[in-house]
Amino acid sequence: MLAHPERFFADRFGLSASVTERLLGGTLARRVDHADLYLEYRVSEELVLEEGAVKKASRHVSQGAGVRAQAGERTGYAHTDDLALPNLEEAVRQARAIADGAGESAVVPLTTLSRPHDLYTLAEPPLATDVHAKVDLLRKIDAAARAADPRVKQVIASLGSEDVVVLIAGPSGWTTGDVRPLTRLNVTVIAEEQGRREIGSYGGGGRTAFGFYLENERWRHFAAQAVRQAVLKLAAVDAPAGTMTVVLGPGWPGILLHEAVGHGLEGDFNRKGTSAFSGRIGQKVASEKVTVVDDGTIANRRGSLNVDDEGVPTRRNVLIENGILRGYMQDRLNARLTGQAPTGNGRRESYAHPPLPRMTNTFMLAGDDDPGDIIRSVDHGLYAVNFGGGQVDITSGKFVFSASEAYLIEGGRVTAPVKGATLIGNGPDALTRVSRVGNDLALDEGVGTCGKDGQSVPVGVGLPTIRIDGITVGGTQV
Amino acid sequence: MSALLDLLTDVLARARTKGATEADAFVVEDQSFSAQVRMGRVDTVKHARDQHLALRVFVGRSAAAASTSDLSRESLGRLVDEAVTLARITAPDPLSGLADQSELARSVPDLGLDDPRGHDLEPEAKIDLARRCEQAALGYDPRITNSEGGDFGDGHARYAYATSHGFRGEYRSSSFSLSTSPLATHNGEMQRDGWYHITRKRASLDAPEAIGRVAAQRALRRLGGRRVKTAEVPVIFDPQMAASLIRHIAGAASGPSLYRGASFLLNRLGETIAAPSITIVDDGTLPGALGSRPFDGEGLPTRRTVVVDRGVLASYLLDSYSARKLGLASTHHAARDGSGVSVSTTNLHLASGDASPESLIRSVKNGLYVTELIGFGVNGVTGDYSRGAVGMWIDNGELAYPVEEITVAGNLLDMFRAVEGVGNDLVFRDRTAAPTLLIGRMVVAGD
Numbered sequence: 001m002l003a004h005p006e007r008f009f010a011d012r013f014g015l016s017a018s019v020t021e022r023l024l025g026g027t028l029a030r031r032v033d034h035a036d037l038y039l040e041y042r043v044s045e046e047l048v049l050e051e052g053a054v055k056k057a058s059r060h061v062s063q064g065a066g067v068r069a070q071a072g073e074r075t076g077y078a079h080t081d082d083l084a085l086p087n088l089e090e091a092v093r094q095a096r097a098i099a100d101g102a103g104e105s106a107v108v109p110l111t112t113l114s115r116p117h118d119l120y121t122l123a124e125p126p127l128a129t130d131v132h133a134k135v136d137l138l139r140k141i142d143a144a145a146r147a148a149d150p151r152v153k154q155v156i157a158s159l160g161s162e163d164v165v166v167l168i169a170g171p172s173g174w175t176t177g178d179v180r181p182l183t184r185l186n187v188t189v190i191a192e193e194q195g196r197r198e199i200g201s202y203g204g205g206g207r208t209a210f211g212f213y214l215e216n217e218r219w220r221h222f223a224a225q226a227v228r229q230a231v232l233k234l235a236a237v238d239a240p241a242g243t244m245t246v247v248l249g250p251g252w253p254g255i256l257l258h259e260a261v262g263h264g265l266e267g268d269f270n271r272k273g274t275s276a277f278s279g280r281i282g283q284k285v286a287s288e289k290v291t292v293v294d295d296g297t298i299a300n301r302r303g304s305l306n307v308d309d310e311g312v313p314t315r316r317n318v319l320i321e322n323g324i325l326r327g328y329m330q331d332r333l334n335a336r337l338t339g340q341a342p343t344g345n346g347r348r349e350s351y352a353h354p355p356l357p358r359m360t361n362t363f364m365l366a367g368d369d370d371p372g373d374i375i376r377s378v379d380h381g382l383y384a385v386n387f388g389g390g391q392v393d394i395t396s397g398k399f400v401f402s403a404s405e406a407y408l409i410e411g412g413r414v415t416a417p418v419k420g421a422t423l424i425g426n427g428p429d430a431l432t433r434v435s436r437v438g439n440d441l442a443l444d445e446g447v448g449t450c451g452k453d454g455q456s457v458p459v460g461v462g463l464p465t466i467r468i469d470g471i472t473v474g475g476t477q478v
Numbered sequence: 479m480s481a482l483l484d485l486l487t488d489v490l491a492r493a494r495t496k497g498a499t500e501a502d503a504f505v506v507e508d509q510s511f512s513a514q515v516r517m518g519r520v521d522t523v524k525h526a527r528d529q530h531l532a533l534r535v536f537v538g539r540s541a542a543a544a545s546t547s548d549l550s551r552e553s554l555g556r557l558v559d560e561a562v563t564l565a566r567i568t569a570p571d572p573l574s575g576l577a578d579q580s581e582l583a584r585s586v587p588d589l590g591l592d593d594p595r596g597h598d599l600e601p602e603a604k605i606d607l608a609r610r611c612e613q614a615a616l617g618y619d620p621r622i623t624n625s626e627g628g629d630f631g632d633g634h635a636r637y638a639y640a641t642s643h644g645f646r647g648e649y650r651s652s653s654f655s656l657s658t659s660p661l662a663t664h665n666g667e668m669q670r671d672g673w674y675h676i677t678r679k680r681a682s683l684d685a686p687e688a689i690g691r692v693a694a695q696r697a698l699r700r701l702g703g704r705r706v707k708t709a710e711v712p713v714i715f716d717p718q719m720a721a722s723l724i725r726h727i728a729g730a731a732s733g734p735s736l737y738r739g740a741s742f743l744l745n746r747l748g749e750t751i752a753a754p755s756i757t758i759v760d761d762g763t764l765p766g767a768l769g770s771r772p773f774d775g776e777g778l779p780t781r782r783t784v785v786v787d788r789g790v791l792a793s794y795l796l797d798s799y800s801a802r803k804l805g806l807a808s809t810h811h812a813a814r815d816g817s818g819v820s821v822s823t824t825n826l827h828l829a830s831g832d833a834s835p836e837s838l839i840r841s842v843k844n845g846l847y848v849t850e851l852i853g854f855g856v857n858g859v860t861g862d863y864s865r866g867a868v869g870m871w872i873d874n875g876e877l878a879y880p881v882e883e884i885t886v887a888g889n890l891l892d893m894f895r896a897v898e899g900v901g902n903d904l905v906f907r908d909r910t911a912a913p914t915l916l917i918g919r920m921v922v923a924g925d
Contacts, residue, residue, distance in 0.1 A: 046817060050738065053568075053569030053571070054567070054568055054569055055540075055541065055568055055569050055571045055574070056541070056542075056543075056568065056817065056818055057541075057542045057543070057564040057565070057567065057568045058542065058543035058544060058545070058564070058816060058817040058818065059542075059543075059544045059545075059560050059561070059564060060544065060545045060546070060816050060817075061544075061545070061546040061547065061548060061553070061556075061557075062530070062546070062547040063547055063548055064547060073516070073519060073521060074519070074520050074521065074522075074523075075521065075522040075523070076522075076523050077522060077523070077524045077525070078524065078525040078526065079524075079525075079526050079527070079528075080526075080527045081527070081528055081529055081530070081547040081548075082527070082529075087527075091525070094525040095525075097523075097601070098520065098523040131564070131567055132567060135567055153739055154738050154739050154740070156738065190738065190739045190740055190859065192739065196860075197739060197740075197744075197859050197860070198859060198860065199740060199857070199858075199859040239864070239887075241708050241885075241887065241921045241922075241923035242708040242923050242924070242925070243708075243923075243924070243925055272516070272624070272626070273624055274624060274626055274661055274668070274670065276668065352526060352528065354522065354524070388854050388855070389853070389854035390853065390854070391852040391853050391854070391866070392852075393670065393852065393868075395661055395668050395669060395670035396668065396669055396670070396700070396703070396868075396882060398852070398866065398868075398882055398883050399866075400852050400853035400855070400865070400866035400885075401853070402853055402854050402855035402864065419857075419860075419862050420855060420857055420862055420864065421855065421864045421885075421887065422853045422855035422864040422865055422866055422885050422887070424853075424866040424883055424884065424885050424923075425883070426883055472705075472883065472884070472885060472923055472924060472925075473885075473923060474855065474864040474865070474866070474884075474885025474886070474887050474921075474923045475864065475887060475921070475923065476864075476887045476888060476889075476921045477921075478708060478709070478710055478921055
């Protein structure tokens with residue numbers, strides 16, 4: 001795919017700069033506070049191996065345009081998957097219709113966009129890699145997983161790759177584009193022993209080339225982890241029920257931050273006053289050991305973007321600094337309405353969705369504690385190292401996330417593996433109970449997908465080993 | 479024949495020319511509108527027009543799929559080439575292929591899924607429905623102080639499906655939805671809840687005022703939520719939450735989970751898996767219902783399937799491929815997406831029992847009434863279940879006070895075997911529906 005989004009849309013669809021300017025720059029811009037046009041062309045491919053063979057392969061092309069007009073708090077949004085000019089003009093007309101009734105408000109002067117990052121230019125994007133190499137890799141994963149343990153009965157390995165070209169045009173004719181590669185490899189294993197079956201799942205990826213999976217045989221690590229989890233769970237005992245000390249391992253358990261504080265710090269909820277964190281900037285919301293950032297600028301990460309989906313360069317935003325709430329994540333609309341600057345967090349699933357304030361890569365900075373010491377400090381508790389999904393009610397602040405690999409801690413030592421259990425806590429309260437922060441910050445392997453208002457976007461999380469003094473574990477062992 | 483079916487016929491013919499031995503394809507065209515009003519003012523209005531076409535080809539016994547939103551002749555040519563090329567790299571599977579030709583639907587029944595006139599409403603009138611819905615919530619009680627908005631949405635879709643072995647079918651469907659999510663505030667505490675209605679006919683939508691009122695009541699009853707001590711107690715699931723439980727049963731009964739060995743219902747056909755009061759039915763033929771469709775994703779006529787019959791697992795939910803894998807016949811539950819065929823339910827429901835919900839609550843001395851569940855703590859392989867819950871504590875047969883920040887846990891098989899009461903309050907508000915359900919014992923974790 002072309003590296004220049006402007007040229008790509010001009011050559012392929014005849015949508016030159018003068019055409020987009022005409023669509024947005026004329027009648028639309030004068031009557032609204034903000035207007036933009038978002039063009040997207042996406043090609044994706046998925047290969048799935050099961051029962052030892054790649055029997056499913058698919059390729060998808062989607063293209064379309066989203067047009068947005070905003071006046072005050074009103075947003076008109078129209079999208080079409082037909083990029084012919086008359087359709088775009090109709091979309092502009094529909095988006096504008098909603099802004100027509102708006103009162104007087106000044107047009108925000110657009111400053112020149114700072115130079116975007118270059119976080120994931122690849123010599124060969126994963127979509128372009130020969131499909132035979134991908135099929136071979138999936139077969140090797142299958143063989144490795146089956147060889148790892150005789151109890152493995154089923155291996156499902158999938159490899160998805162996509163390339164997305166976007167072009168965003170603002171009302172005064174500025175444009176910015178991005179070409180976004182993304183890939184994800186997932187390994188799921190079913191193990192069986194004496195009639196008991198269990199599942200293990202592991203994977204990773206990012207805005208990176210296919211070679212990522214081959215570095216140090218990373219694919220073998222993914223397969224081994226999936227097998228290890230499934231086999232381990234065959235021997236798991238019932239999880240405890242009740243409130244106890246919990247130690248979270250590094251990496252993917254950072255989903256805690258995503259649910260406990262991340263969503264609650266998104267600008268839309270805070271403008272509307274519907275978040276448990278609304279109006280709490282400057283207040284203590286976590287232990288002084290806790291600093292949480294959202295950083296969209298880390299090279300090749302799944303949650304990273306050169307520019308967000310409103311053309312704002314991404315950046316590193318400090319959300320909580322030494323326990324004090326410092327800022328929210330903003331898109332253009334909510335930033336404008338609350339007198340803040342956009343933070344590069346305006347994201348959308350596709351052209352069919354208006355942007356919302358969303359996270360990128362959200363993680364806690366490392367502390368000083370030795371991870372081993374943190375576990376040894378707990379007499380009785382739970383050590384959770386892997387999780388499935390999580391969810392939050394941003395208004396009450398209550399959040400859950402489900403452990404898929406966890407162990408009891410007894411007398412300072414990690415002992416029996418326990419069955420999966422949901423952990424539940426209260427966002428504004430949970431991080432105040434963080435008493436130890438390890439020196440082992442790790443980002444996740446690159447598998448996260450976040451859902452909000454029916455829109456899914458790729459995200460990352462990260463965490464060092466931490467100790468939380470009191471969180472409710474939803475097991476069955478009373 | 480319609481333009482959509484002509485397009486599919488053309489694509490299938492091209493696939494044959496390029497080397498496909500069999501193929502099927504669907505095309506969907508959708509127009510939708512949505513309006514959100516927040517605190518009485520228009521927040522977001524969306525217009526959308528979507529289309530895409532998906533093709534699946536077989537070259538011998540090797541399969542591949544491709545889809546595109548660009549229906550130009552040139553693009554569809556590329557689509558065919560890509561699908562056929564991909565099918566040459568996938569491994570042959572002797573059980574792959576289209577549905578059994580003799581089972582294809584012979585006609586496309588009119589299930590009343592379409593309401594073309596329902597969409598003839600000016601945007602302002604649609605916005606007004608959203609406004610009235612939110613206003614009814616905001617005006618219900620002074621403690622309702624804020625809102626996530628009132629939402630109206632409608633969509634009108636055309637779906638056509640054709641196969642290289644002779645099936646051609648097409649239907650239209652409408653949907654209308656109205657919802658609101660108010661916030662209740664008291665002494666610095668904030669709680670949000672909501673209520674909604676989705677229908678195929680606009681005239682069947684609940685009055686906006688009725689939806690707003692219920693939404694307000696639901697938000698208000700959460701105020702003062704507290705935690706409870708960890709205990710093993712009876713748990714009542716309200717109808718919406720009981721519906722979520724039968725969704726997990728359907729997931730475990732679906733063919734792809736079974737042939738992969740990833741289901742707690744594997745090898746249990748004919749076994750008692752639930753209390754005798756439990757009958758779970760999936761019926762794709764209900765006129766005007768949200769989950770109804772005249773034929774499944776492989777062109778087989780939809781039907782009524784009893785999944786659990788008085789506690790006994792009576793049927794799995796299968797498409798052609800998973801049926802062949804299991805040595806059974808398709809139950810006509812194929813669902814299509816751009817990547818191929820999977821399984822989905824239609825109108826899945828738990829049959830009504832004879833107890834009133836009030837009598838179920840009265841029968842519990844000390845227990846939990848669940849009104850919301852959050853999180854993904856359900857293991858489809860083992861049935862292990864652990865989710866965050868919100869609800870009311872039941873004290874001596876009365877809903878005494880709201881509870882939150884607790885979990886409910888058990889194992890789905892144990893839970894369904896421990897059912898002690900099924901309500902008489904089944905109402906279809908969604909594709910999946912259930913009456914109130916009383917489970918004898920589950921672990922509630924809190925303090």
